[in-house]
Amino acid sequence: MLRAPAAVYYGQGARASIGTAAASLGRRALVVVDPFLAKTPEFREALSGLDGAGVAVQIFSGVVPELPTDSVTAAAESARGFAPDVVVAYGGGSALDLGKLIALLLSCDGPLSDYYGENRVPHPVLPIVAVPTTAGTGSEATPVAVVSDPDRELKVGVSDPALIPRVAIVDPDLTIGAPPSVTAYSGIDAIVHCAESYTAGKRRPDWETRLPVFVGRNRMSSLLALEGLAAMGDALPLAVADGSNVEARGRMAWGSLLGGMAFGSGGTHLSHALQYPIGALTHTPHGMGTGMMLPYVLQACIETTTDRLAQIAGALGVATDRSERDDAQAAIDRLDEIGIAIGLPRTLAEIGLTRQQIPRVAELAAGVTRLVALADHEVTPAFLERILDAAFVGDRSRLTDTSTNG
Numbered sequence: 001m002l003r004a005p006a007a008v009y010y011g012q013g014a015r016a017s018i019g020t021a022a023a024s025l026g027r028r029a030l031v032v033v034d035p036f037l038a039k040t041p042e043f044r045e046a047l048s049g050l051d052g053a054g055v056a057v058q059i060f061s062g063v064v065p066e067l068p069t070d071s072v073t074a075a076a077e078s079a080r081g082f083a084p085d086v087v088v089a090y091g092g093g094s095a096l097d098l099g100k101l102i103a104l105l106l107s108c109d110g111p112l113s114d115y116y117g118e119n120r121v122p123h124p125v126l127p128i129v130a131v132p133t134t135a136g137t138g139s140e141a142t143p144v145a146v147v148s149d150p151d152r153e154l155k156v157g158v159s160d161p162a163l164i165p166r167v168a169i170v171d172p173d174l175t176i177g178a179p180p181s182v183t184a185y186s187g188i189d190a191i192v193h194c195a196e197s198y199t200a201g202k203r204r205p206d207w208e209t210r211l212p213v214f215v216g217r218n219r220m221s222s223l224l225a226l227e228g229l230a231a232m233g234d235a236l237p238l239a240v241a242d243g244s245n246v247e248a249r250g251r252m253a254w255g256s257l258l259g260g261m262a263f264g265s266g267g268t269h270l271s272h273a274l275q276y277p278i279g280a281l282t283h284t285p286h287g288m289g290t291g292m293m294l295p296y297v298l299q300a301c302i303e304t305t306t307d308r309l310a311q312i313a314g315a316l317g318v319a320t321d322r323s324e325r326d327d328a329q330a331a332i333d334r335l336d337e338i339g340i341a342i343g344l345p346r347t348l349a350e351i352g353l354t355r356q357q358i359p360r361v362a363e364l365a366a367g368v369t370r371l372v373a374l375a376d377h378e379v380t381p382a383f384l385e386r387i388l389d390a391a392f393v394g395d396r397s398r399l400t401d402t403s404t405n406g
């Protein structure tokens with residue numbers, strides 16, 4: 001299955017198409033942009049492209065990190081009087097998600113909380129042109145937007161195919177200025193999108209009913225995920241070490257786009273379910289948490305996903321000439337090495353989680369049923385606690401005793 005933008009423009013210089021892409025969808029563009037990026041020459045170039053294409057523009061540059069719900073509602077209200085007919089979202093995942101949510105709130109009545117969860121958006125929303133400057137969340141291609149609701153303990157998502165941008169314009173040059181920490185955390189998250197959609201369980205669709213947003217691993221998501229991993233495996237450490245490495249930036253932007261399309265139908269699973277409570281308790285970035293958890297989650301699931309992990313070893317260029325099981329282990333080891341190379345913290349203790357919090361984290365993560373249901377392994381709070389215990393001290397060997405993996 002494939003859910004994707006109607007048009008994807010990828011390549012150096014692709015940003016020059018922002019004006020014509022927006023003009024093909026409307027005459028009045030609300031441009032949502034990160035406050036830092038709003039001052040860059042590349043953004044000014046995008047505005048002149050819109051002007052040249054005859055599109056009237058209103059700019060909203062008040063993106064608040066983590067997107068608290070009241071900031072999203074206020075942003076939509078401030079745009080209502082302008083009556084845009086297209087939204088251009090320009091920036092990292094936060095700006096892109098805000099653009100999606102403004103498009104939603106300007107198209108559908110009711111508070112944002114009406115749309116939390118999956119498949120809750122009743123009709124199409126304003127068309128969105130998404131221009132990512134990080135690589136990345138893949139938000140330019142996904143049916144997801146994530147917000148922080150002060151009434152909820154964990155971040156919440158609005159997931160609906162209606163949120164998929166109509167046009168994704170992915171110009172790797174726009175990511176050149178992203179600082180090393182943003183490059184590292186958003187980049188490892190893109191790798192996690194690919195690795196988790198590739199190792200997600202396969203579910204038999206009920207073709208006669210409305211399909212869930214995330215259907216589990218499928219042929220199309222697998223194709224995209226493996227290609228994304230092949231592109232990003234070596235590139236991420238290079239892009240973090242030297243942000244001006246154009247080739248590494250290009251491979252990251254490409255892989256992150258593919259990761260978004262892969263998880264946009266295939267879904268993600270336990271690294272994401274665990275990050276939600278870990279992020280909430282430790283106030284650490286999303287990608288830091290998902291990246292830290294990935295090797296532990298894959299290690300815990302190695303018996304049920306050996307074949308796919310072995311394929312991942314091939315994509316990462318670390319296949320052995322020994323057994324499939326050895327290849328699977330080599331893939332996990334390589335993903336862990338990538339985390340080390342980009343400076344991910346090595347233990348959950350290091351990011352401020354306490355041992356006493358582990359049972360609560362496991363319980364909260366087990367409650368993220370949309371994600372837990374996609375793991376290709378039986379999941380209980382005890383299983384999640386074992387993963388957390390190993391990650392707490394940074395010792396994956398605690399998960400290699402398969403007799404305790406159930």
Ligand code: NAD
Pocket residue numbers: 034035036037065066067091092093094095097133134135136137138139142143144145146174175176177178179182185186189286
């Ligand atoms: P971000 O958008 O929060 O940006 C982080 C920082 O990087 C900001 O200060 C921004 O100004 C800066 N930045 C971005 N691009 C830059 C550039 N080219 N040069 C210099 N600085 C730049 O970071 P992100 O990692 O892209 O997005 C994180 C958000 O995305 C989180 O809220 C997360 O929940 C969400 N997310 C969404 C999806 C989805 O499918 N919608 C998937 C994963 C994560």
